[in-house]
Amino acid sequence: MEDRRNKVMDLDEAIRTFVRDGSHMSIGGFSISRNPMAAVYTIIRQGIKNLHFYVHSNGTGIDELIGGGCISRLEIAYGGNGKAATTCIRFRKAVQEGTLQVEDYSNYQMTLRFAAGAMGVPFLPTRSSLGTDIINRWGFSEETRNKDPKIADKKLVVLDNPFGSWADAPKVVLVPAIHPDVTIIHVQRADYQGTCRILGLTYADIEQAKASRHVIVTCEELVEPGQMRENPGLNQIPFIHVSAVCHVPYGAYPTAVYRYYDYDPQYLIAYARAARDEQLFRKYQDEFIYGVNNHGEFLDRIGRKRLEQIQADPRTGYAVNLQWYDRGEMT
Amino acid sequence: MEDRRNKVMDLDEAIRTFVRDGSHMSIGGFSISRNPMAAVYTIIRQGIKNLHFYVHSNGTGIDELIGGGCISRLEIAYGGNGKAATTCIRFRKAVQEGTLQVEDYSNYQMTLRFAAGAMGVPFLPTRSSLGTDIINRWGFSEETRNKDPKIADKKLVVLDNPFGSWADAPKVVLVPAIHPDVTIIHVQRADYQGTCRILGLTYADIEQAKASRHVIVTCEELVEPGQMRENPGLNQIPFIHVSAVCHVPYGAYPTAVYRYYDYDPQYLIAYARAARDEQLFRKYQDEFIYGVNNHGEFLDRIGRKRLEQIQADPRTGYAVNLQWYDRGEMT
Amino acid sequence: MNYTSPEIMTIMAAREIRNGDIVFCGTGISMLAAMAAKNISAPESVIFFESGAVDSLLEELPLAVSDSRVMYGTDSNGGLMDAFATMQNRMTGDRVIAILGAAQIDKYGNLNTTVIGDYFHPETRFAGSGGGCDVASFVPRCIVFMHHEKRKFVRKLDYLTSPGYLDGPGARERAGLPPGGISCVVTNMAVMRFDEHSKEMYLDRFYPGTTPQQILDRMGFPVDISRARQADPPTEEELRILREKCDPSRMQL
């Protein structure tokens, strides 16, 4: 693989190239921030099914994908959409209706699992969850585990510390590495080779990207490598990990991108309302996902005014005094 | 501990407060870069003995401390001083003469050991060193291990992968966490609470600092917290890990500090020559270490002209066209 | 003094925070409690989030721990690897106090934030552990916010997400956990603590206007009320600071 080649692709093409029915994948971001939403909507629009998904704390992205019928198995620590929905609504519904198999871990465990994948080791240790049902209850059946070589045989392993009482830890929990086929992240800035710069919190995006066979990056700004190299200390993901770069301004909308725009409370609240009702939800999907051809058309439907309302203030990096008004249905 | 208090101390006082005979400690930097040399010389000058030291690849700092008779046990991956001495000279001498007990690890293993300490786990896994003498030969005797509760009972442990062939790794090496009493690092910028900003490569400084009970930071520039918080993405070590901050410009001299100054080839070569001969080495120490009271006086002895020669070029961050001329003895 | 239920809960939790503590908090009322403590009695405390933000300035109330509002004016912005390592690390972790919430709690302070009903066919699915299990595993002190309802204070959790004292004295140690567990439960009626020896929940303080019996009536298991005293209500000064400094736009209160 020639890492330096220009990896810029159209998002539709990138998804078609790297994401398939049954792919094991993860998306970056955290609850209502920096989810790669343009990619999420593209996956739904392309009708990709049976995805095996890995996330730590996710919200908007994962819930749309579940609502779109794309995910059949999910390894997760937390599914919440901030103030709009403490528990993601389609996620809750799918679990309660038995249409989604879930395996529960903690946030740190999911992070360590991505880190183990990035580091090339089969597991990493932690003291988290000893004595809890995270250890006792495994979400996937033995049959599921045996059938898919991409799933570890064991959810986790409790190990007596081979160094005795070293570090005052008599036992540790080993959590298995994750190796997604594809990870999609949305970043503030990338160059055409794929080097990424994330502003603000990185969550577990770096570990998720480095654990993956393929990484699709969507970015607010696409710049020249020379520009990225003026401040290498601000670049977190080197191009050697990246397969495709897609320039998608507002690519995380309706979730927030620090220093660019905020989440859109109006969208999130309307989504939450629609998600509770099957008919409203179909209508929502038909209008905002299936009814448009790409993220540009989606944003046109949202309208310039809404995007202006969530513009980040240059001093703070978010939309100051953003209102969580509840205007009912989106129009 | 009130983390926000002003932690600024005189370096002499900081060393006296936190470093004792027999302390387990580490220093940051890598071979001839960003070693906390002012602190190293202060330790030698204070006559501290029997230190148990942990480093990955170190050079100038560790070799001076060995030459100063401060270290009795050393866990290390590499002792080299760049072009001036492929193997550190006092280190080699001390090992060959049997005055220094050494336990050998690889660079990544030492880094993982600091990371394990920082993460609060007893060990981390790697595939490095399987089948080698790093696994077969342990530097410290069982007696030494048993006598000092600060040394792990085992140098390392080879573990069959409890997840079977997950990640294609049938076995891993577990390396035990390091918990130094004190770590000293030199950084480009710190504030009075102890938050640190390292420019350029961080080596393993972050892991070393976070693994330690106490952290002494020496810095080129001491700034207000407000100034550090304008760009939090550039700060690597939050103040909650730091015990003391010492403002010591040129505190890494004669090693290099990216964007501030380069290593001083003249010093390093003269040191290497002196280090080979007992009489010359005493003379060197008397003149440059014991013959001065602090780093300021040491720098006076070096002279402004020498410091000007190694000033970093603002574009590249190092001294362009720096010459490794060999002028013989330092004057 | 007039005050709302969220206000007294926030003040009761804030009083648990000592000057110099590192405060792990989520959003909503737990963040308000951390901010109130910082403004009232613990000015040197440090607020930090599992998402990786240390000592956020918090000019506005964030609505998620990943919110851009937690990133502004921080001491450093890292990621989850950094944040949880800080809590598992014994040097820094021992100074952390965490504020958590839950759908169910049992008499040993174990928490459920995962499901109601059978794990494989749940009646109600919640968001899951998030960082809750991690911090409850790692840090020595946790405050839990709960509404005082029978269905929330249960004899047996439907799923044990985050460890309190597990099944009693010595259980954390036997499981391999560091010491720690839940320090107190702050509800809309009372502050509950855990007996030093039995590790069982007891009623420590009931709020003005409630009685120990009313509280017992809203619990699925009995607790010792012999040590119960009335809580000192929020002072005028505490309420003023909370209202004016922590949530002037009344998003939470």
Place this chain on the structure above:
Amino acid sequence: MNYTSPEIMTIMAAREIRNGDIVFCGTGISMLAAMAAKNISAPESVIFFESGAVDSLLEELPLAVSDSRVMYGTDSNGGLMDAFATMQNRMTGDRVIAILGAAQIDKYGNLNTTVIGDYFHPETRFAGSGGGCDVASFVPRCIVFMHHEKRKFVRKLDYLTSPGYLDGPGARERAGLPPGGISCVVTNMAVMRFDEHSKEMYLDRFYPGTTPQQILDRMGFPVDISRARQADPPTEEELRILREKCDPSRMQL
């Protein structure tokens, strides 16, 4: 053509590097080989250092892998945790070619960079593994630079610092290592490779002006010379680029 011993060694190593490779190198001649490859035949190769620098611009030759010269104009500046993870990671690690040196090598390409003599009472102590053991453990291809001397090509290493093929076919797998090992040894006289089946060193190419017998005379163990052919000497173009672009101030050559 006139060329020096370091020059032919550099060119022989550079020819091993394929376009697109990620090249792990140290200082001195190994860095020159990486730079030569990049300027001659592998423009898309990426040079990176164990200290954490990715794709350094290298306007000047660094004299240590921690040198400020490796930090300028990089793609990203990390630390050792990042650098070694990149090599242990199977996706990126499988694309790495490493350039190493050693004090001793045996017929299976195992390396000693630690001690000569007894480990506990060494005659000569060297710098130690550094990252050598790590990369030799992790990556599929390594080039080793050696001087052809009997005391360096030994039957038995005094200390096995970095794994080659250990004790022969299947040994890496039995030890739990990923496939890999040493691809070739570039010396001042020859290029040695390892038999696909026996994993033993053999003479592949001898430089103009040397003979297979001269080479055997300088080794502490016999090797197969039946496949030996004379190496194509450095071309005028290769030497020009090496001299003018990689080390114009002749610091290394």
